[in-house]
Amino acid sequence: MTRADSAPLFTEGTLSTLQLIGYLAVAIALMVIDHRGNYLARIRWGMSAAIEPMYRIAAMPSQLANRTSLALADREKLTEENAELSRQLLLAEASLNRYRAVRAQNQRLQQLLDVQRSLGIGVQLAKIIHVDTDPFRHRVLLNVGADQGVQVGQAVIDAHGIMGQVIEALPNTATVLLITDPTHAIPVTIERTGMRAIAHGSGALDSLELPNIPISADVKVGDKLITSGLGGVFPSGFPVGEIRSIRNDSSGMFAAAVATPSAALDRSGEVLLLHVLPDPVGPPEAASLVGPPASLAGDAPSSSAPAASKP
């Protein structure tokens, strides 16, 4: 036991409370500074070459487990899954056909209205990395980052609805704050009535909270929530959730609703990053001149018809 020789048996004397106070003061100062200015993001950016490999290594066991379960999946299960998938494909095909019809109709209507600007949505596919930085915060990491064009503030969706927004972009990874995080709030409208509300994260992956709804408001269980586009972070019109229950809040002045998120937040896999930026905050641009569509107005002697519309 030569190990104990160098170490004093009683360490009380060498350990000063002053030292502790000093370190605590530094830690608290760092926290306050970081809370105000968010310098941690910059430090993380600088150290990303070291941090990102750690994330990949930490995610390896779960990837391995996934692959093993895939390899060991028995035949019966695969057949069942195949049947289920082909049924889903059929359904998807049917709804896709309907969508095509609607799109064609939409195109016709747009042309009719001479709408110049058609909404092109650019998306980027990303995969979720299985890393857990804190079980009580709802954040996920994506395998794309600033080098792939990810920016802070981009909305993240999956096949069913809004998942969250990018809050940090490292060179090759990005952190997404889910809509169910207790610190997150998203402006929504109720699809049926157009009423605006704000959906707060509840801290549970399967519910959103809508406090402070006027008691007289027309809200029912089963109402769909879509993004309103207000606030300038999320583009409008994407599904957010569905009202699950409504009750009066403790003060009795307002109703509070609980909604189930549309997106499959607890299931891992691929997500889409939206490139289309939401409508800018502020007053809209002045409306263009009202009149018949340019193609109809072509032969009429009108000074307002643009010269470019003539062949």
Next chain:
Amino acid sequence: MNRTRANSALFWSSLLACYLLQLMPLPQALLPLKPYWLALALVYWALESPERVGLGLAFVLGLLGDVVTGELLGEHALRLCILCFILLRFRARLRFFPMWQQALAVFALLLNDRIVLLMVRACAGEPSPPVTFWLAPLTGMVAWPWLFLLLDDLRSRLRVRES
């Protein structure tokens, strides 16, 4: 000379492993049960080789933890400093405790750490966490004997090989 080098290799690799364990994903239901591995490793090394562990090391390890997890800078540093201070104060007694009493002491340390974390989060204006927040110290207590035995075994193996 060679032995201390092997020992410090074990020291640093155990800490690195703890960072990776801290980041390791778990099924959703098990997430709140994840012990604070970094604190457990720090407790072990503070008990067994206090010449390496001081408040400064706890602070630096905490800062690294903050950088890795992307939380508030200084949060882990504060937690580990407090933990390390209490631990070093009672080290002389804790070392000679039987295993189950040591595990209880570790539980108390981790519970105290949870309270510190709760205070920090409350000051940052975050809502109070769910009940499952308090489960992690329990699993930390359960994990402690195994971690202790594993690291002790590794160290004694190193010693045998060197001599």
